Amino acid sequence: MSTFLLIRKLWPFVRNYRGSLALALFLTTIGALLAQVTPLVMEYTVNTVQNLLKKPIDKGEVSWVVSTLVAILLGKEVLSLLVQLGQKFLSDRIRFRMAADLYDYTIQRIVSYHLSFFALNQNQTGKLEKRIDKGIENLTKTVKNLFVDIIPMMANAAFALVLIYNKNIGVGLVATLVLPVYAYISREQTNRQKQIRRNIQDVRENKANALFGLLESILVVKSFVREGYEKGRQQDINRSLCENEIRHHRTNYLFDGLKSVAEQMGIVLVFVVTIYFVLNRQMSVGAILLHIMLFNNVSAPVRHLHRIYDEYSEALVYAEGFFDMIENNTYLHQRGTLTTTNWKGHFSLRNVDFVYPNGKQALRNVTLDLEPGKVTALVGLSGAGKSSALNLLAGFYDSTQGSVLLDGQPLASYDSDFVRENVGLVLQKNHIFAGTIEENIRYGKLEATDEEVIEAARKASLHDQVLRLPEGYKTEARSLSGGQQQRIAIARLFLKNPPVLLLDEPTASLDAITTEQIKESLDAVKQNRTVLIISHNISQIMDADKIYVLEEGEVIGQGTHESLYQDGGLYRNIIDSNARTLNISRLAATVLG
Numbered sequence: 001m002s003t004f005l006l007i008r009k010l011w012p013f014v015r016n017y018r019g020s021l022a023l024a025l026f027l028t029t030i031g032a033l034l035a036q037v038t039p040l041v042m043e044y045t046v047n048t049v050q051n052l053l054k055k056p057i058d059k060g061e062v063s064w065v066v067s068t069l070v071a072i073l074l075g076k077e078v079l080s081l082l083v084q085l086g087q088k089f090l091s092d093r094i095r096f097r098m099a100a101d102l103y104d105y106t107i108q109r110i111v112s113y114h115l116s117f118f119a120l121n122q123n124q125t126g127k128l129e130k131r132i133d134k135g136i137e138n139l140t141k142t143v144k145n146l147f148v149d150i151i152p153m154m155a156n157a158a159f160a161l162v163l164i165y166n167k168n169i170g171v172g173l174v175a176t177l178v179l180p181v182y183a184y185i186s187r188e189q190t191n192r193q194k195q196i197r198r199n200i201q202d203v204r205e206n207k208a209n210a211l212f213g214l215l216e217s218i219l220v221v222k223s224f225v226r227e228g229y230e231k232g233r234q235q236d237i238n239r240s241l242c243e244n245e246i247r248h249h250r251t252n253y254l255f256d257g258l259k260s261v262a263e264q265m266g267i268v269l270v271f272v273v274t275i276y277f278v279l280n281r282q283m284s285v286g287a288i289l290l291h292i293m294l295f296n297n298v299s300a301p302v303r304h305l306h307r308i309y310d311e312y313s314e315a316l317v318y319a320e321g322f323f324d325m326i327e328n329n330t331y332l333h334q335r336g337t338l339t340t341t342n343w344k345g346h347f348s349l350r351n352v353d354f355v356y357p358n359g360k361q362a363l364r365n366v367t368l369d370l371e372p373g374k375v376t377a378l379v380g381l382s383g384a385g386k387s388s389a390l391n392l393l394a395g396f397y398d399s400t401q402g403s404v405l406l407d408g409q410p411l412a413s414y415d416s417d418f419v420r421e422n423v424g425l426v427l428q429k430n431h432i433f434a435g436t437i438e439e440n441i442r443y444g445k446l447e448a449t450d451e452e453v454i455e456a457a458r459k460a461s462l463h464d465q466v467l468r469l470p471e472g473y474k475t476e477a478r479s480l481s482g483g484q485q486q487r488i489a490i491a492r493l494f495l496k497n498p499p500v501l502l503l504d505e506p507t508a509s510l511d512a513i514t515t516e517q518i519k520e521s522l523d524a525v526k527q528n529r530t531v532l533i534i535s536h537n538i539s540q541i542m543d544a545d546k547i548y549v550l551e552e553g554e555v556i557g558q559g560t561h562e563s564l565y566q567d568g569g570l571y572r573n574i575i576d577s578n579a580r581t582l583n584i585s586r587l588a589a590t591v592l593g
């Protein structure tokens with residue numbers, strides 16, 4: 001990425017702070033001018049002292065000279081301090097506010113991406129977290145470097161050079177000579193570091209992701225006694241990071257050493273040339289101090305310039321990944337504009353193929369309908385493509401071929417917020433947020449009253465259990481059992497009360513009695529809604545108005561429970577297996593007596 005492109009991308013975030021930026025620049029330019037005061041005062045001091053030494057002691061003149069010098073130096077320091085404080089306050093304000101803006105924008109962008117974005121290997125949680133974190137940190141540093149630091153530093157060096165040339169062209173040329181050498185070494189340093197930096201970025205993302213993964217699966221790790229194995233895996237990543245960091249630092253030490261030599265050579269040259277002029281009576285003794293200090297004013301900003309260049313090169317590496325992430329229009333959910341009050345809720349898939357980003361084809365030429373007011377069930381073996389079909393109907397993914405329709409119009413042409421407001425989902429793995437039971441249920445309708453929350457929990461057969469908890473609805477939801485968490489998700493759905501229900505194994509982790517209670521509640525809410533249910537539990541699909549049978553991504557049969565059973569094939573096999581698993585004949589003998 002070129003500097004111009006980076007500035008163009010950053011400008012929308014910097015623009016809001018251009019007033020503060022201008023003020024910071026003004027202050028730092030004043031600071032650069034003030035930095036030249038000390039060398040001039042020093043030259044004057046040495047020359048004056050030398051002159052005073054040639055004369056008999058005049059106490060009055062001595063105390064006047066000393067107090068004037070003290071006043072000038074102190075005054076300059078106080079002024080410099082004020083300027084520096086102002087500059088730091090302003091640059092911090094710009095930096096931190098811009099970081100917050102960048103973060104807000106990033107979140108707004110990535111939550112609007114399709115699920116396929118998150119399914120990509122390079123976008124796993126830990127990696128994304130690191131990319132956002134490092135990206136924002138480096139970009140804000142770049143803004144500070146580009147807009148707040150570089151110009152005053154250059155001004156400082158330029159003012160000092162002008163003063164040196166003004167005193168003596170020969171000394172000026174010597175001081176200037178060091179700069180290209182310094183720039184050459186710095187450029188070499190940065191070029192050598194580029195690949196190491198990329199490696200470090202990749203390994204850091206992998207490390208964050210591996211740590212997330214480890215903490216997420218700690219139960220499995222422990223149950224399989226895989227602590228040692230996990231330690232080894234984490235160690236490999238850590239070693240790789242460690243090696244790259246060492247290489248990075250070693251290269252820096254080497255080049256920093258070379259630059260230090262170049263700088264010292266510069267000082268020696270300036271010193272020698274100045275001494276030559278002094279001994280030839282062409283300069284005062286004070287010029288030695290003046291030139292050395294002015295040269296320091298040239299070389300110090302150049303030294304910092306390298307730090308900036310270095311940080312900038314690092315930032316470019318992170319900026320590429322960061323902007324790729326937040327400008328990824330391929331995964332941006334294209335929101336349509338269609339909304340309607342004349343909502344029927346007829347969802348259909350027409351000749352749909354669907355391939356996941358990793359290349360796995362989950363659906364082939366699927367055509368199905370969810371009719372308004374009816375219950376449609378999807379049945380099939382594990383991996384048949386049922387949840388994938390639901391993902392398309394919910395608009396989480398776009399089909400690869402064919403169309404997904406809502407009331408005859410492409411689903412994509414609808415305002416996605418409008419569709420999602422009207423669709424309720426209960427999934428196999430329902431996410432429970434860190435927070436109380438009450439907060440988690442209320443997520444279904446943020447403005448719900450306490451009574452509405454309780455009513456929803458009651459319908460989801462959760463209320464009585466919550467009452468038995470010491471902290472009731474204020475209990476941390478993640479501390480509940482899997483089945484209780486499932487009921488929170490169902491209560492959320494009841495609270496939302498949408499006209500379309502998409503249910504993927506809604507009672508997967510519930511006991512038999514709760515399953516029956518939930519089924520009754522769901523049966524009650526199913527009335528007059530468009531319902532899709534996916535379940536391996538035959539009691540939940542038998543009553544469906546229409547059942548689709550999926551096998552390896554294809555619809556291989558459709559009809560009612562009775563008609564499909566009579567047709568034989570996979571559906572019949574599934575039902576028969578269910579009956580055998582339940583040991584129906586023994587159950588019937590026991591239950592019916």
Ligand SMILES: Nc1ncnc2c1ncn2[C@@H]1O[C@H](COP(=O)(O)OP(=O)(O)OP(=O)(O)O)[C@@H](O)[C@H]1O
Nearest residue numbers: 119356358360362381382383384385386387388389
């Ligand atoms: N996020 C994903 N990325 C890549 N492939 C996926 C993804 N999710 C599912 N698949 C694959 O797509 C195929 C269909 O999966 P899907 O989850 O739709 O099946 P299912 O019928 O719902 O299965 P189950 O009854 O076990 O939930 C499977 O082969 C699965 O491995």
